[in-house]
Amino acid sequence: MLEKALVGSRKYWLWLSFLAAVIGVGVLCYLWQFFVGLGITGLGRDVSWGFYIAQFTFLVGVAASAVMLVLPYYLHHYKQFGKITILGEFLAVSSVLMCMLFIFVDMGQPLRVLNVILHPTPNSIMFWDMVVLSGYLLLNIVIGWVVLDAEHKEIPPPAWVKPLIYVSIPWAVSIHTVTAFLYAGLPGRHLWLTAIMAARFLSSAFASGPALLILLCFVVRNLTRFDPGKEPIQKLAQIVCYAMILNVFFALLEVFTAFYSQIPSHMHSLEYLFVGLEGHGRLVPFMWTAVLLAVAGIVLLIIPSTRRNEKTLAVAAAAVFAAAWIDKGMGLVVGGFVPNPFEKVVEYAPTAPELLITLGVWAVGFFVLTVLYKIAISVKEELAA
Amino acid sequence: MGVDRREFLKIAGLSTLLGLGGKGALEVLSGKEAEASLQAEPQGGVRYAMVVDMRKCLERENCHDCMEACHREHNVPQMENPRHEIKWIWTEPYEHAFPGQGHEYTEERLLGKPFVVLCNHCDNPPCVRVCPTKATFRTPEGIVMMDFHRCIGCRFCMAGCPYGSRSFNWKDPRNYIREPNLDFPTRMRGVVEKCSFCAERLVKGLPPACVAACKEGALVFGNVRDPESDVRRVLRENFTIRRKPELGTLPQVYYIV
Numbered sequence: 001m002l003e004k005a006l007v008g009s010r011k012y013w014l015w016l017s018f019l020a021a022v023i024g025v026g027v028l029c030y031l032w033q034f035f036v037g038l039g040i041t042g043l044g045r046d047v048s049w050g051f052y053i054a055q056f057t058f059l060v061g062v063a064a065s066a067v068m069l070v071l072p073y074y075l076h077h078y079k080q081f082g083k084i085t086i087l088g089e090f091l092a093v094s095s096v097l098m099c100m101l102f103i104f105v106d107m108g109q110p111l112r113v114l115n116v117i118l119h120p121t122p123n124s125i126m127f128w129d130m131v132v133l134s135g136y137l138l139l140n141i142v143i144g145w146v147v148l149d150a151e152h153k154e155i156p157p158p159a160w161v162k163p164l165i166y167v168s169i170p171w172a173v174s175i176h177t178v179t180a181f182l183y184a185g186l187p188g189r190h191l192w193l194t195a196i197m198a199a200r201f202l203s204s205a206f207a208s209g210p211a212l213l214i215l216l217c218f219v220v221r222n223l224t225r226f227d228p229g230k231e232p233i234q235k236l237a238q239i240v241c242y243a244m245i246l247n248v249f250f251a252l253l254e255v256f257t258a259f260y261s262q263i264p265s266h267m268h269s270l271e272y273l274f275v276g277l278e279g280h281g282r283l284v285p286f287m288w289t290a291v292l293l294a295v296a297g298i299v300l301l302i303i304p305s306t307r308r309n310e311k312t313l314a315v316a317a318a319a320v321f322a323a324a325w326i327d328k329g330m331g332l333v334v335g336g337f338v339p340n341p342f343e344k345v346v347e348y349a350p351t352a353p354e355l356l357i358t359l360g361v362w363a364v365g366f367f368v369l370t371v372l373y374k375i376a377i378s379v380k381e382e383l384a385a
Numbered sequence: 386m387g388v389d390r391r392e393f394l395k396i397a398g399l400s401t402l403l404g405l406g407g408k409g410a411l412e413v414l415s416g417k418e419a420e421a422s423l424q425a426e427p428q429g430g431v432r433y434a435m436v437v438d439m440r441k442c443l444e445r446e447n448c449h450d451c452m453e454a455c456h457r458e459h460n461v462p463q464m465e466n467p468r469h470e471i472k473w474i475w476t477e478p479y480e481h482a483f484p485g486q487g488h489e490y491t492e493e494r495l496l497g498k499p500f501v502v503l504c505n506h507c508d509n510p511p512c513v514r515v516c517p518t519k520a521t522f523r524t525p526e527g528i529v530m531m532d533f534h535r536c537i538g539c540r541f542c543m544a545g546c547p548y549g550s551r552s553f554n555w556k557d558p559r560n561y562i563r564e565p566n567l568d569f570p571t572r573m574r575g576v577v578e579k580c581s582f583c584a585e586r587l588v589k590g591l592p593p594a595c596v597a598a599c600k601e602g603a604l605v606f607g608n609v610r611d612p613e614s615d616v617r618r619v620l621r622e623n624f625t626i627r628r629k630p631e632l633g634t635l636p637q638v639y640y641i642v
Contacts, residue, residue: 036556037574037575038553038555039466039555043555044467044468045553046549048543048544106539107537107539108539108540108553108574108577109536109537110537112536113537115537116517118518119535121518124515124541126539186545187511187545187547187632188511188546188547188632189547265484340549341484341546341548342482343481343484344481
């Protein structure tokens, strides 16, 4: 089936070349970082994780969201998702790939990455994150490819893939739970030290992932002869709506606990994010943008007419995706480091090379996603013809 | 009577912890980490700890002897960018070293005064718990150490340390070392480093460089398992506090304010 990625329209090649160019710029910047050190980023001793790790955290959620298609389709036999399950699985593949790359570009000594396997350390959550992420990548590649291949050959998928599919469902939950545990078990980082961190991660994942999938379905419908259909998109919209409401609800629970208890350390990070702390408030405009986008997205998704109208649905999906990205891809990681252990406010902003490396990794993800989608959709177009 | 003081304390501590439940109880049952915190009179062996006597330290407020000695000994670079600073032993204002302790009527003797801070060599160190490669580990003497050659630079330990005691080499530090000490390794970019209680001096029977450099005798170092040691005498005779004891990290640097 790989050969289907090698033939395509002018648009297809132009898009891939554009992505390759962005990747090229990212690689150049990464080489600079590789030889000079992470000092070329905006990170420092106080905010020691930033944009890279934030993207990683956000994308684990996007990856996990494939389960929102797999579960209804395989466990509840919701047939409408049959057409687009592969889109979810391939989105998971490219997202996990981006996650791994973001971890890699964040490492001070990337050539020593295998130390995690050479010296396995089960008490480190990072070790388990590596285990669940690589497992999830493998599961989705195998499941997606085998099922698509069977579809291509017009035969039922082999029986051995069924257990893998069932395993992939709790596995999806595990990747985001373990990722939440990276944060939720650290003493002294008050924004992160919350029992509902994993629940928050999952709700935001199940909002942002399917929201992106809705947008991708629209793109696919516009650019190819494959139509994912109206009903599965509407079902996705309902999932996004519920998940986003839960996500906002969980965030408000955090606000209540911090501000009703009035414990200063619990309030500080939230104050920094939403109103600024000791005159520092670099993230304040972003966080309020996220709030507005979240509210707008939820309203558009709740009102039946705007949810059914695909134009407003696209706006809602984009709003939800952007809100979740700001919240998790910027606020959560940076906010956890402010104030620092000495209760001093030191701010962080990514530098230009840091942003270009980030863009480069996203471009790798979209490159892989484009190629995988091209293969899947070519197969589906052939079958329809 | 079958129950002596030690036994009584053990039982009392155990039942309290079981009452509180959770991790503490589990650790006592598994007989590991929490032991040191429970025992009123720890048994033999070596467990290094430090007492910082701030009364003596503040007598010479602008003194940097301990820091200079440490940085010279360990090739600690002097980075220009404050974000990239490498810190093994340094000072923080009292109310920042002990967040939550300062208040609007804090006595002048303490407010804003430079408190010496360093790695606490915790008995229950979160940095060791989170490290994915065992590049940071605990020696039998309780020193939290770094293997610079194994560290992958993921900086999970920096997120885990609630004391800001860990530094990352954001750039090649070798360009920023003033007088290199050829007896101690330099580091390369991309690895984490921190105070090691001068493990390399301890094996030679020498006190840590900072302790040796302090003319006021404000830094008392020794084996807390030895009831006759200086450090134990000072702990016995003075009221001491630790940084963020509520986090359960069991820091082994004590302060006399």
